[in-house]
Amino acid sequence: MSDRDRKPQFKRGGGKPFGKGPSRRPAWRDREADxxxxxxxxxxxxxxxxxxxxxxxxxxxxxxxxxxxxxxxxxxxxxxxxxxxxxxxxxxxxxxxxxxxxxxxxxxxLPSGDIETLEPEGMVLVLDQITDPHNVGAIMRSAAAFAVKAIVTTARHSPEATGVLAKVASGALELVPLVMVQNLARALTALNERGFLTVGLDSQGAQDLGAVALRQPLALVLGAEGKGLRQLTRETCRVVARLDMPGEIKSLNVSNAAVLALYVGATKLGLMS
Missing domain, CATH: 3.30.1330 (60s Ribosomal Protein L30; Chain: A;)
Structure with a gap:
């Protein structure tokens, strides 16, 4: 079936309700936006x-x-x-x-979800001040492909869920719930307390992601382009891991790193079958 013939269907985070009721927060938008x-x-x-x-x-x-x-x-x-x-x-x-x-x-x-309403299962992505809308859109599309339950991001230093980002995401805005938080370290702490294994991705990580004993619920944490994870973010993650490459170039664009990490995570968690 071609993309042209495929009918649009609505499904969010594996089809389970997310962030319903009065606890839902304002929509995920840049702090400076109207x-x-x-x-x-x-x-x-x-x-x-x-x-x-x-x-x-x-x-x-x-x-x-x-x-x-x-x-x-x-x-x-x-x-x-x-x-x-x-x-x-x-x-x-x-x-x-x-x-x-x-x-x-x-x-x-779309309104933002809330950490407290996020079911402790499957995988979530956490974005640490990733500002390029092309990268965020591509990450969202990959997240939808791997049935990610939610994407957690900061209210500041994140692009609006509109325009170029929405186009690159190619419909993923409607599929993957977004959780907007004021403080990422506190959000990671909350995920830790809710039983998530929080794994930060960093080139200086102690071990390759493929060697980490991953489990559900899993939160993969991605750092900003060029800067990587902020220090407090690194310190709050349970594990900091790297993605080893066999070639001469050892680092990837953050959206490419995201899809590789999601594949490793989904494979090790048995979500690919």
Whole structure:
């Protein structure tokens, strides 16, 4: 089945409810952003996954004639009356290099989850001030592929869940819950107390990740591009491990490191079968 033929389906964190009720926090957005401003979603997978997510409130939907025809052919419920536009009108909103495929939605940001409502099972990812939206989007897509239960990040020094990040994530924003925290060390402490094995990834780690006795629930902690894990983050993790490479280049881009770590984790936890 091709991506074109696949119908969007809504599923979050392995299909289990996450962060329901009054404890849910404000949406995951950059500290400087307008908290009432919409998330800008564009591209086929990004927008159709948002349309399939009952938790995502759509404010406005811009569609081209070709995109409207495809939505109709695939019986996708737009939930709001779409506004027909020319492709150039979406280009003006996003820039000529954005691959929007004739779809742009303005939507309410999804609300953040809470550490206390996170089930102690499977894997979660923790991001220590990773700021590049391309990297965060790619990490989210990998997280969705490996059925990660949640991504924990800081309220500050993190990109908005909109625009480029949402496009690169290719619908993963609707699949992997985000937990926004004010203090990452306290969040890691809370995960430790809830039984998670917190494993920081660092080139100076004492042992290779493949040699660590991993167990569920597992929290893999990734550091910022170029800087790695902050000292307090390293000290709060139960284990600090490295990813050994056989080639001359010993370090990976953080999004590539994330997918490799997730594969190692999922394999050792028996989640690949």
């Amino acid at each position: 908290p009432d401003g919409p998330a800008i979603l564009y591209g086929w997978h990004t927008v159709t996954m948002a349309l399939a997510n009952p938790e995502r409130q759509i404010r406005k939907l811009l569609v081209t004639e070709n995109a409207a025809r495809r939505l109709s052919e695939e019986n996708i419920d737009t939930r709001v009356a779409p506004e027909m536009v020319r492709p150039s009108q979406i280009d003006q909103r996003l820039g000529p290099d954005a691959v929007h495929q004739g779809l742009l939605a303005e939507a309410d940001p």
